[in-house]
Each structure stands twice: as C-alpha cells, then as structure tokens.
Amino acid sequence: MCAKSVEKYNHDHTVITYDSLLQGNKDFVAAALNEDPEYFKRLSEGQQPPVLWIGCSDSRVPANQITNTNPGDIFVHRNIANVVTHSDMNLLSVLDYSVNVLKVKHIIVCGHYGCGGVNAALGDTQVGLIDNWLRNIKDVIRLHEREMSTIKDPELRSKRLVELNAIESASNVAYTSIVQNAWANGQELAVHAWVYDLKTGIITDLKVSAASANDLSPVFKMNVGK
Numbered sequence: 165m166c167a168k169s170v171e172k173y174n175h176d177h178t179v180i181t182y183d184s185l186l187q188g189n190k191d192f193v194a195a196a197l198n199e200d201p202e203y204f205k206r207l208s209e210g211q212q213p214p215v216l217w218i219g220c221s222d223s224r225v226p227a228n229q230i231t232n233t234n235p236g237d238i239f240v241h242r243n244i245a246n247v248v249t250h251s252d253m254n255l256l257s258v259l260d261y262s263v264n265v266l267k268v269k270h271i272i273v274c275g276h277y278g279c280g281g282v283n284a285a286l287g288d289t290q291v292g293l294i295d296n297w298l299r300n301i302k303d304v305i306r307l308h309e310r311e312m313s314t315i316k317d318p319e320l321r322s323k324r325l326v327e328l329n330a331i332e333s334a335s336n337v338a339y340t341s342i343v344q345n346a347w348a349n350g351q352e353l354a355v356h357a358w359v360y361d362l363k364t365g366i367i368t369d370l371k372v373s374a375a376s377a378n379d380l381s382p383v384f385k386m387n388v389g390k
Contacts, residue, residue: 212236219276222279275359304325
C-alpha cells in the first residue's frame, strides 16, 4: 500500500497528497509561531476546554472551524451521524473524562443537514456493517413516527430527522449517570442540541437545553446523592 499515490483535490483545486499534508503541517507551525512564539508551549502545558462537542464524522463539519475557536477550546468526539447510545464505551469514556476531569460547562450535540448517515437510515438499502449503527437512527424515526409520516418531501424529512436525531442524542447524554451525578454534586453543566447547515454555514440552536435533572423526563431521572 502506497499512501503517497493517493491524490485528491480540495475546493480550491489544490492537489492534496500525502506529502502536502506534511508540508501543510510545517506551514501551520511556521504561521502559528510567527504570530505567537509561545503558542505551542502554552498548548503543551494542558487543556481546560469549557465545551464537549459530540458531532458527525463528516469532513465538512470541523468543530473548531465552524465555531471560530482555537485548539484547546473544544474537546471533540465524532461518529457517524452524531449518535449517542448508552452502550458506546468510546463515547461514555469521552463523556466521563470531559465531565469529571476537564469539568466542561457545556455539552453540545451537533447534527448537520445533508447527513449521509441520517439519509441512509431513512432508506431500506443495505449498506454494510454500518446498518447496525444506523438502527439507532431508525429508532428515532420509530419514536417520532407520527410526525415523520406527515412529512412527504424527502429533503424536509431528512432535515427533520437530523434535528430529531440531535435532540434524542442530547437527551441520551443528559440521561447518563455521568451527567446526572454531576448535577447532583452541584456541577455547572448544560446539554444542548444544535444543527449545522452545510449550505449556509449557520448553526441553529434547537432550544432543547437541559441544565439540571429537573429538565429531564421523570422516567429517566435517577435518585443520586452527593
């Protein structure tokens, strides 16, 4: 396997190669040091990001770039279609570290319109191993079947499912023992659902934030003590 033979054009029609990635890193370092000679020294001393971002793996949705933030500002977990499940030990480990070690103040689940995972979940074509992962999104369709059945336009159905998937995933974050224990201990922490529009670059707050156990359905509230 020869990685150097792989070439791709970015949106500026610049050829992206194995070697150009390494050169890009050198250019990044030079530019950063030119602006601030202590930049990397400070980064290496530790991180205290106030935000955990749970987003889609889609290459067009980089958390720092679309929020105009810097390295060290956002702790990031990404997977196909920004799904949050209580059996995903990778995500739960990230969540636990973010809440209990980094002490983040905000957890944001951000979906995006035009999500390939969401669109695949709307169909009935077998894709492969990922079909098992997409079952989680199909469960969102089932939970909101009445609303989804009234939306006939394919693009609008996709957009609404993107929103509902982000909302359900944010709810699943709030339902974890990790978050509920943090609230019980008086930790300042809020969970939010957002959606990003690839066509405009705009993020929309879906207005379903939770900042305490009082914001949860009684079914999921845990009797946790300090």
